[in-house]
Amino acid sequence: MKSSRVVDPSGAVFGLLLPVLAALFGVVLTKVWEPRLPAEIATHWTTTSPDGFATPMSSAWTFALVTVLFGGGCAAIAALAQAMLMMRRTMLVVGLSVAGLILTVQVVLLYVQLDVTDASNTELPFWSLGLGVVIGAVVGLLGAALLRDYRPRVSATSPPDPRLPRADDPATVADTVGFGTVGSLVLLLLLGVAPAVAVCLLVDGWWPLAVFVPVGLLIVSLLRFRVIVDRSGIRVVNMGMTALQYDVDEIEGARVDVIKPFDDFGGWGLKVKGRRNYGVVTRTGPAVIVTTACGDRLTVTSARAEDMAGALNTFADRRLRHP
Known part of the structure; x- marks a missing residue:
């Protein structure tokens, strides 16, 4: 079955709507507080005193623009339903961390200058930087957990090649790869x-x-992944969430080969080489290479690659005998 969905609803809410709302909130709050603010507010501090000033509303629109461009620009990728799930989750957390940082600093910046006549005597509480990152990251992780994988799913029509490895008594195979x-x-x-x-x-x-x-x-x-092979298929878990998953009825076959991360994938970690060719490559050595009916290929380096390949092929055989 192929998914035609272009936009992930959760990604649109957290990646598009939230950064825009954060930007607008800063503008509205500035407008409400403007009568209590100096004609020019401090907008930038050295370690001891302000060294940059602007009118409240010009500052507000600058904050809004930066929030949308940098926070929203990163987080917006989460709305793309067909993009790699892990990339969408990572960019959402990064983007909302930036948006949270900017909005928190803006709110605190305005608050410390309420009813102040001379903004040059104010100080910015630098704890707002840390608080903003934490708030944004927590919201980003919440949104990341709600994202879904809308990649195409196609069922295999034939069993794996008989020359591929099999397991006599297939069981769940799990391995932590990376750090x-x-x-x-x-x-x-x-x-x-x-x-x-x-x-x-x-x-x-x-x-x-x-x-x-x-x-x-x-x-x-x-840089740390949990790979699990069982009768349902293969899945890669990252940040406590499933980053990649292929059901057993999608798998055409699994083989074992020796992989060198930098030679074969140009790097270390979760990599993409060409179209629909994914790798969780964290070491030089044996890797299970899984091909699927939708055209995807997943390579996972693991000391248990032979066990993973044998279990997947045997589970795929049983799938066709007992649909």
Whole structure:
């Protein structure tokens, strides 16, 4: 069955509507508070004092434009129903984190200048940076969990080639590929915690933790996958959500080959090489290569590639005998 859906409803709400609403909220709030604001408000701070000023409404429209262009520009990809699900989820989290950061800073910026006559004496609470990232990321993750995969699904009409591996007693095969638990913690420490602590000491505040740690978590999550093969098919789980999934009735066959991530896919992680050729390639070595009736091909490097291929082919055989 082929899906003709072009727009993911959840993606449209979270990726298109929310950034626009965030931008408009900032404009409306500025208009409501304008009588209580100075003729020119501070819009940019150094570490000690304001060094940029603008009228309230010109600042509001600038914030709105930046929110839509950067936050909405990233998040809008989530609305494209036929795009890769994991890419849509990642870009939604990134885009709404940016939108949350901008809107929170704008609201706090306005609030600290209410009923102030001289904006040059105001200070921006830098904790608003961290709070904005956290709020945006949480909303982004909520929206990401609601996205659905609308890729074409076509049932295979013949069993896998008899020369492909089979399992005598097929069972669920699961493997964590990419960074393990220890490696993930070390990477998070290097990319998130250590830089955050350094900046915290520099600025004498906690807010860098709320910026660097979520970014570090996002990077680590993109380098760690759980691959599960069972009688329903094969699925790749990332960030606690299914990033790729092929049902057993779609699978034409699964074979094993040796893959070199940079030579064969030009990189490491979840990769796309050409049209509809996906790879979860995190090591040099054996990989299960799954072909499907819709024309997709999925390559997963794993020490258990032989077990995965044998189980998938056997489950596919049984599917045709017992539809």
